[in-house]
Amino acid sequence: MPEDVFTAPLKRPAHVGEDWLEPKQTEYDSEDDAIWNDLFARQMEILPGRAASAFMEGLDRLDLGTGGVPDFGDLSEALDKLTGWSVVPVPMLIPDHIFFWHLANRRFPAGNFIRTRETFDYIQEPDVFHDVFGHVPMLTNPVFADYMQEYGRAGFRAMEHNRLKALGALYWYTVEFGLIKEEAGLRAYGAGILSGPTEAVFSVEAKSPNRIMLNVDRVMRTDYVISDLQPTYFVIESFEDLYRKTVERDFERLYKSLSPSFTYANSAVIDVDNVVNVGTQEYLLRGGRGSGARPV
Numbered sequence: 001m002p003e004d005v006f007t008a009p010l011k012r013p014a015h016v017g018e019d020w021l022e023p024k025q026t027e028y029d030s031e032d033d034a035i036w037n038d039l040f041a042r043q044m045e046i047l048p049g050r051a052a053s054a055f056m057e058g059l060d061r062l063d064l065g066t067g068g069v070p071d072f073g074d075l076s077e078a079l080d081k082l083t084g085w086s087v088v089p090v091p092m093l094i095p096d097h098i099f100f101w102h103l104a105n106r107r108f109p110a111g112n113f114i115r116t117r118e119t120f121d122y123i124q125e126p127d128v129f130h131d132v133f134g135h136v137p138m139l140t141n142p143v144f145a146d147y148m149q150e151y152g153r154a155g156f157r158a159m160e161h162n163r164l165k166a167l168g169a170l171y172w173y174t175v176e177f178g179l180i181k182e183e184a185g186l187r188a189y190g191a192g193i194l195s196g197p198t199e200a201v202f203s204v205e206a207k208s209p210n211r212i213m214l215n216v217d218r219v220m221r222t223d224y225v226i227s228d229l230q231p232t233y234f235v236i237e238s239f240e241d242l243y244r245k246t247v248e249r250d251f252e253r254l255y256k257s258l259s260p261s262f263t264y265a266n267s268a269v270i271d272v273d274n275v276v277n278v279g280t281q282e283y284l285l286r287g288g289r290g291s292g293a294r295p296v
């Protein structure tokens, strides 16, 4: 990639190479391990019946649990046998093109630090709990694992066309905040939902948000919020369906038809939508997180 396509030229810490990988994983102390264990236990109270079956199966397969922060070497070995992915430590959010390059090579970059007790409920930067607990179980699913790799490959094309924002929206509404239709009802598979307690309930049960069947063209034109609960969730039929809808889409053509900014507000319901339910948006109307509104 030539220099001028970089969208977020972050300052690379001196101790990491051009791949932005940490030389080794942090050695966590017992307090760090206790934070992991408590976060894990809290999610396990909430996720059964709300998280996608594929996610719960992934958790089982990887034996993630209350044994403290997982060792990336062990985790990668287990994951490699299942889908050929590995987990690699990075110091912080990394530049887009490096992130895409790792995904395209089936490496998932995960934060090399864990939140503190003070930031137990909410952190802005993705830490090891968000990245490993939230994302890695889904990488045991062969179809989703392929989707993530394809996403990495698509990233390069999006950069060439200056449509990274649009591709970012697709990542946001699938990998981070996606819902799936299961026989028993809607379930969450997005890591942004599954790594915290509030949105795991809100996304599948609250009256406020819209839930709309995923349409790639529509989603890539839709704005998103990064610091509050989502006003809209997009629902897939299956991971095969997600894979087909994205990988078989002619992104080259799509990028040419997209405007540089988003067309739809994150709470909008539009004519072409295949709606599961229109939300009341009560949470948003009451001012959201900033005004302490209840996530109803």
Ligand SMILES: [Fe+2]
Pocket (backbone or CB within 6 Å): 126, 130, 131, 134, 135, 176, 191, 192
């Ligand atoms: Fe994430």
